[in-house]
Amino acid sequence: MRHRFAALLAAAAFIAPAVAQTPPPAPAPPTDAAAAERARGIVARMTFDEKIALLHGLFPPMAAGKTPNELIPSAGHVDGIARLGVPIVRKSDASLGVANQVEQRKGDVATAMPSALATAASFDPAIAREGGAMIGAEARAKRFNVLLAGGINLTRDPWGGRNFEYMGEDPLLAGVMGGAQIAGVQSNGIVSTVKHFALNAQETGRMVLDARIDEAALRMSDLLAFQIAIEQGRPGSVMCAYNKVNGDWACENDFLLNKVLKRDWGYRGWVMSDWGAVHSSAKAANAGLDQQAGQELDPQIWFDAPLRADVAAGRVPMARIDDMATRYLTGLIATGAYDRAMPEAAQTIDYARHADVAQLAAEAGIVLLRNERDLLPLARTARRIAVIGGAADKGVLSGGGSSQVRSVGGAPIEIPLAHGPAASFVRVTYHASSPLAALRKALPEAEIAFVDGRNLSEATEAAAKADIAIVFATQWTTEAEDVPDLRLPDHQDALIAAIAAAQPATVAVLETGGPVLMPWADKVPAIVQAWYPGQRGGEAIANILTGRVNPSGRLPITFPAHAGQPPRPYPVGLETARALENKAAADPANAGKYRLESFPVDYQEGADVGYRWYERQDQTPRFAFGHGLSYTRFTYGTPTVTGGKGITIAFDVTNSGKRAGADVPQLYVSRDGADAPMRLAAFTRITLAPGETRRVTLTAEPRVVADYDPRLPGWRIAPGRYRVALARDAADRSMVSTVTLDGATMKP
Template sequence: MLAITAPTVDARPATQAASHHTDARARAAALVARMTLDEKIALVHGLFPPMARGKTKHELIPSAGHIDGIPRLGVPLVRETDASLGVANQVNQRKGDVATALPAGLATAASFDPEIAHEGGAMIGSEARAKRFNVMLAGGVNLTRDPWGGRDFEYLGEDPLLAGRMAGAHIAGVQSNHIVSTVKHFVLNSQETGRMVSDARIGEAALRESDLLAFEIAIEQGNPGSVMCSYNMVNGDHACESHHLLTDVLKHDWGYQGWVMSDWGAVHSTVKAANAGLDQESGQELDSEIFFGKRLKAAVEAGKVSMARLDDMVTRYLTGLIETGAFDTPEPKTPQPIDYAAHAKVAQAAEEAGLVLLKNENNILPLAAKARNIVLIGGHADVGVLSGGGSSQVRSVGGVPIEIPLKSGAAASFARVTYHDSSPLKALRAALPDAHITYVDGSDPVAAAKAAKAADIAIVFATEWRTEAEDVPNLSLPDNQDALIGAVADAQPNSVVVLETGGPVLMPWLAKVPGVIEAWYPGQRGGPAIANVLTGMVNPSGRLPITFPAAASQAPRPKPVGLDTLNKLEAQAAANPADAGNHPLKTFPIDYVEGSNVGYRWYELKGEKPLFPFGYGLSYTSFAYRNAKVTGGKQLTVSFDVVNTGKRAGADVAQIYVTRKGSGTPMRLAGFKRVELKPGESRHVTLVAAPRIVADYDTKLPGWRIAGGAYEVALARDASDRSQTFTVNLDPATMKP
């Protein structure tokens, strides 16, 4: 791992804030006591720079958000930038400004390595600081409940323990640069279709055991300065107006001391939102009106929102800035130099650790030395690799070889189909200088099949683009790519498919193809990373952080809820543009029938066999688990030896799953460890099951309850592996919510 350091800045002497919550809050409260009412109000709503020209006397950098400071009290100006994959610059609003692009969040999650997540966070946080930002809207942790989710690629998979730990490490990395990281989107922003009007419905215990648990772990481990509430409704209340979520759960049960900011355009009221626990209105120009400006001042003066509540809002904002060091670390007066070459290595390492080898029949990979005639087909592999769209979109170092504006749809104003300038073709030619490597664009399946037949091996690059604000309508590869792969495989039995997708896709051609790699959205060094795995310079070690279904019907919902209605409204608008907007998509429910059985738990509950299970991934070497010992009592511990039984160095991801015996509850991931081993090397590993994973949430307690008795434990390679199972007894125990 490369060590990433923040740009050098001058720190104010003797003013470094203590990390302890109490000290930071006391300091914040003392500042608030010296503020006027107008000064307090000014800190609880922020500008959206692209629409806020002339609203501040300070420089307005085109970005996500801007909040003026209070110079007389030393309160700093705050500049906010998207997002978790790098310093975003959607649609090139800061002309010529580039940044290092990490691979998709799913790629980072597939590493099962919190250190990878921390390094990536530290790197992008350092670039944000160098570009004069002190709040980064990074830390997406929404669970993948549906395989077609438009933003699934940004997040960290379907399991709360994996997602929570990886997000916590990522947040801590960002904040190591003395800037705020914002965990988001709180909570159940699980689909993009109708995201402003959907009402997520789920029981309290199920929510605590799934999506809320992922946030709880991320907050505990990362201590983010801010939490962002989501667009959607939850059980009848807008997420940014939910007293239960923002105050009862987040602030009371979890003791969170930072501030809750809204998502951009997610505020719908003044009094209800403020009293529910929303502390700051973000990007005010995107709301129907400014709710936390003059309206909030009037509500405070009328006693509808108490002065104590307003003071708490501002205190929490300052506490988040103080605890992270953002308060006491002055922004650079000008953009600072960035070591993009070093940062590119971080992005490449993340992709190499998260790329997943799904199939390797007859050891077709790594590419044999005798393969002298290789053809690459499709996916624009001659010029670059695909990137996901939306607020996480990074204009990466090296340029944009392909950028396609959208002509319609909810994402058209801020997303473009974009490729990073990182050509797999060029990387493979550099890695295999003695081979003859050609490229065919794949637009003509017949021509592609002919080129494949003439080669020793064909490598098809298949792409599927996803973006914020829109879900994909189905799980099939778009643009007739399934037919292309089928034609190539029929012509050339030595074919490999490299998938650049934002989530699971169906693979009707799988039986014909001996090699398949899931590369996700590979980031700005995706070309070399993919080439290194194809050639064996890097041994693949990623494991799926999401289940790949064998059919869309296996998932709880085969397609986005509300999509048919939305398509009908869009068709009506296209037919009669003058009437467009008069019939908006109305509030509709999404019943999360799976409850806490998200992803692989749903498949086990329903007895469905997926195409590839959660936790699955192959290697160019082999591993064995030996001498396993399971102990119970007050905590569940599994100790064992991991042995590299093959001839290559590689990394394995050992996993343990657990369920209470006889409960009928699907097994849950309770611990994992990534282990790197040389050929023949053995390492002793001890995994302690996370207590809240072993427990169930008891609403009557309320809190977590471990029922005493027998538990079944699986030491496994993936969520479906039951080759080594054990029974152990645990003592009863309870934990606070």
């Protein structure tokens, strides 16, 4: 592990023991400019056929016999060019570990990180980076040199099926945390993508929807998250999305790929398509798509014969073909994937040490939402504890889709889907980490009973007889499908309400893909948001509940009080998407036509995603972005705020309690007198011993302070007074100062 990470572990006495150091990292890869120059030299020696061969990749499950090289069952494969030293590229999903969704590789397991939302909830880039480094190390050991990781899409809707794969609703948090994870992956000499570029914010109709938003709002929200992640992580590749953006498919969108990514941001790596997201050859190539990935999932192999014909007819210049191949090699060279040879056989992995990384991330990301009467941590005097529901006797839930990891220890529960868009590649899967077993190990003197919660009378009777009841609730979400609403499924709300009525000392532990409604919240004294906590999730939850680990997670996404608060109460186009699927099923000969019928999604909130929407609408959520409690207390001294060319704020943070703990001070800004909501402009995570005081300085990200002006084009900071809030969450306005800034402009 990196020295900073080891020091963080050693300093935090309440966290699990430090993980062993890894070998020193390889030498730093070349700069992007040097990599591009070398790549141009290699491409100059290629034949036309060799260039074209690099621009489209196989989907191994459907590509038998199409290459003389070994096909590892996985997401993608691109043959190399042996005479020039161009390596074979093998691509694997994804952000939460080396995926093996429906066990394509029999018996192959990997370490499962908690959901990306859980990692984001740590507000700690070091944790994100170490998680990425661990995943990248396992990918290399399994002979993959491209990971389809780096999910940065902002979670605009709380019901989004893929929210658990992303880093939350704020562009600064998502960009910083996503960039750190990408850098961690690539520290192993392999490529990480950043995805899905852009506005892949819902799963309903994801292949056809048209995301509509004006340029300034897009630049200040989703694109800013991608921009920060690319700056900090330097990903070798960008993956474009399925959907349209303002009328054009994301993978043939000149504005996104050429104007923003390659011109304004100066990105030198390659743009690969999502699997099945290509709709043309000449238009896509000229708009900035460099590689058709997973070609078997598209209607045809656009970047082979059709692209050759386009070049011959002059529709695509040869210079563009050279640029496409050059960008591909640049991404491989700049990350070290070109020169660091992959092992010839799978390598041994220290799964026990890697599990410690996953557990640390889970513990840092679990959020204590409510803790009335200091019910938690569990009192050691509690002799009878009832654990109810959530399959807590078996394991912890994980999210579904291409990110699904088949974790070490196996899947104690695995349920195939009978129907729906996700049925072909998804199963409801649990990791073998039982919270019940972990609690029993942590509290050997207590009598801990378990009931599955299916019988309400049995559950309430067990709760009433106990000193404390812990009810586990689950919400399964998956790629390819959104949840229809924010209620807990299977009558779990009624179960929690009944348990709380029977036992005043009730703790609710939520394993969910994102926010859920909590009609019972005021009746349950302690609520713990555990997300999808990964393969050591049971141990992480037990450590939080018993106080061995002091909770320190903060919400990276707002939890609404009721379904009417978010901009969209349910998935847009749900009825349209279902109707088109029914038409396709009834008319197989024209199924492709129906599946390409588009519908609009208008993002009325614009740049005011998540907590900004709530402030703009003057709404009070159930739990605000940035919220999270601790078993200790932190106090802030009077801040000193400095303006001029930028905003900095300096203040003392004191742990005034009796436990070591971690705090996350947050800085929010807005122009004084403007209608725009305050925006997260800086944050940090610090660990303090009891009684310790530390001086903290936060510097605002200037693009968050600015507004984007398409007329410049670029960022503009208006001169004048600005409100600055030192806060514990997005709704906290207890420490607000004002400062004067000079006017300034910045490039896009």
